[in-house]
Amino acid sequence: MILVMIKKINLSILIIFLLLGTFWAFRIFTKKNTIVSNNSKVTTPDNSNYTPNNTDKFNKKMYSITEPTSLWFVANKHYSLPITYTPNDLIVPSVPLRLASSEQQMHLRTVLQTDLINLFNDAKTTGLQLQLGSGFRSATYQKTLYDGYVNTQGITEADRSSARPGHSEHQTGLALDFTRIDTKCHLDACLADLPEGKWLADNAYKYGFILRYTSDKEQVTGYMFEPWHYRYVGHELALEMHNTGIKTLEEFFDLGPATDYLK
Ligand SMILES: [Zn+2]
Secondary structure, eight states, X not given: OHHHHHHHHHHHHHXXXXXXHHHHHHHHHHHHHHHSOOTTOOOXXXXXXXXXXXXXOOOTTSSOSSXXXXXXXXOSSSOOOOTTOOOTTEEOOSSOBSSOTTSGGGOEEGGGHHHHHHHHHHHHHTTOOEEEEEOOOOHHHHHHHHHXXXXXXXXXXXXXXXXXXXXXXXXXXXXXXXXXXXXXXXXXXXXXXXXXHHHHHHHGGGGTEEESSOTTOHHHHSSOOOTTEEEEOOHHHHHHHHHHTOOOHHHHTTXXXXXXXXX
């Protein structure tokens, strides 16, 4: 009788452990799937209220670096987007625009709009005159731009300043070129010496943006200094890169230099 009771209790404990195990496995599975989405659905996390916890080790695998919709997608000369990829949440952000709002380049992804507006508002309060110079570009449009540079400068120089179709961060809808409202130093390194370029370099990370092509990292990124080109990666990563002093996505994610296209 006592033996039968013990067996029943053991069986009950086994069932409870099995149920708990299934529950945790399900939680881990669903958590993973909120991070990596498929191409047809954009589900990026809202990390605008992120506050750092110094006791936590930074999780470099929090978001995918190969899923095109991910905030951390790495586009460079080694990693490319599908040629047909277009984000499905493009909008015209409520900030000063260099071109008509109907232009493709005046679009960016919804996920960064709040941070971008805050950045523009704070820059304006500081007395700066910024506008959106260029945002999303399709691979087709990127080809037109790139071919233009090749025709005027040759391939070697073109590859230092313009991405080949599929390799541009602009196609993610998460990268933009800032320019002054008077377009002084538009797409020119001299922007770095103007108050707007300096303020962006010092403050963009507070809004989730990183300066993607810094003056000292051409040997890593394969691109010349572009003080106007910023990439939205969200608050966690922008802050972590700022705090650690790591300037490129290639170095942060240990991807190695991407100075040339893979043959
Ligand atoms: Zn750019």
